[in-house]
Amino acid sequence: MKELKGFISGVIATALVLAFIVPAYAAYQKQATLNYNDIKIKVDGEMMTPTDATGAVVQPFIIDGTTYLPVRAIANALDLSVNWDGETKTIDLMSEDQPTEDNQLTEVENMEMTVSTGYGDGILFERTGTYTGTLLNGLAHGKGRFDSQNPEGHPWYYEGDFKNGLFNGYLVFCSPDFEYKEIGTHVDGVYTPSKTDFLQSICYNYSSACNLQTESLTLIDKNQNIFPCITEEDKTTAMSLVDSELTYSSFAKNPSAHLQNLHHVQHASAKQVFEQAYYGQTYTMIIATDENWNVYKIFYLGSTEVNDGDKISFAGLPVANSYYDNLDGGTTDVVLVIGSIVDLV
Numbered sequence: 001m002k003e004l005k006g007f008i009s010g011v012i013a014t015a016l017v018l019a020f021i022v023p024a025y026a027a028y029q030k031q032a033t034l035n036y037n038d039i040k041i042k043v044d045g046e047m048m049t050p051t052d053a054t055g056a057v058v059q060p061f062i063i064d065g066t067t068y069l070p071v072r073a074i075a076n077a078l079d080l081s082v083n084w085d086g087e088t089k090t091i092d093l094m095s096e097d098q099p100t101e102d103n104q105l106t107e108v109e110n111m112e113m114t115v116s117t118g119y120g121d122g123i124l125f126e127r128t129g130t131y132t133g134t135l136l137n138g139l140a141h142g143k144g145r146f147d148s149q150n151p152e153g154h155p156w157y158y159e160g161d162f163k164n165g166l167f168n169g170y171l172v173f174c175s176p177d178f179e180y181k182e183i184g185t186h187v188d189g190v191y192t193p194s195k196t197d198f199l200q201s202i203c204y205n206y207s208s209a210c211n212l213q214t215e216s217l218t219l220i221d222k223n224q225n226i227f228p229c230i231t232e233e234d235k236t237t238a239m240s241l242v243d244s245e246l247t248y249s250s251f252a253k254n255p256s257a258h259l260q261n262l263h264h265v266q267h268a269s270a271k272q273v274f275e276q277a278y279y280g281q282t283y284t285m286i287i288a289t290d291e292n293w294n295v296y297k298i299f300y301l302g303s304t305e306v307n308d309g310d311k312i313s314f315a316g317l318p319v320a321n322s323y324y325d326n327l328d329g330g331t332t333d334v335v336l337v338i339g340s341i342v343d344l345v
Helices: 002-014 018-024 071-077 195-206 214-222 232-240 248-253
Strands: 041-043 046-048 061-063 066-068 080-085 090-095 106-117 125-136 139-149 155-163 166-175 180-187 263-278 281-290 295-301 311-325 331-344
Touching: 106 139, 106 166, 125 155, 155 180, 180 195, 195 214, 195 263, 195 281, 195 295, 195 331, 214 311, 232 331, 248 311, 248 331, 281 311, 281 331, 295 311
Parallel strands: 295 331
Antiparallel strands: 041 046, 061 066, 080 090, 106 125, 125 139, 139 155, 155 166, 166 180, 263 281, 263 311, 281 295, 311 331
């Protein structure tokens, strides 16, 4: 319900004036025809009956094609306080978690604090550490940073948006000792990554601290249905984005020139396949070689039928160069790919 506040508040400012229609418009005299058409109101899918401050039912109505709703009833449904300033003729709507004249945001530094967090399974666990940032009602609220450590004593921190003492909004979780990072949005303490957040976190944590560039993130955002492809129509879309001139060597030479081009490999061999659960989702990592023994690491959201040793074809978005230590004591260069199509051949 709370996610509707921003939208409803903007509408209320211009149209939702029924609760205060007499004093608010005392300076304007205009005759109008009110049409009552048994208008019903749902909030988050639940039917509500609008009432005024005394509990009497107030019916929405239509004037010249515009629907007017009762401010107080809608505000109450969205947990907003509503006040009428007769002197300035102003309707004041405010969330309970917003600062007021009597309760302003305060700055703190290295304040001891315990917060709760989780990963989408409904289970929250407590973290104890220090907080630097802003407080409201004694709780972390606004921009801030929470520093703590894991049971082994390794440091980590969350930095970003807080609300009501919980991680709320966009945050980055970092563990410098392990070059580990979670990127994305939290809701009431729970990590809820978008597809691009999820892919950024996977690439960073499993591929030599790879950061997806803006160009790659933009392409993924605009074409989420092809990462991965589910239908034949998705595959057609993906293949239309393939650059037939893009090769392993040209990407390895200048990655920044090809961050919005899909690469297609018709003949490859899956050397190692790992399927893992991550933040409540499943992804598959495939280490594959093409006919020239070029090595790719493919990150594919979901499960595949591919196993070690299978012959495959694939199309995907190359995002970075990487390497790993090989058995000969040297290193092997790798091109990292966000998988779009992975088929057995």
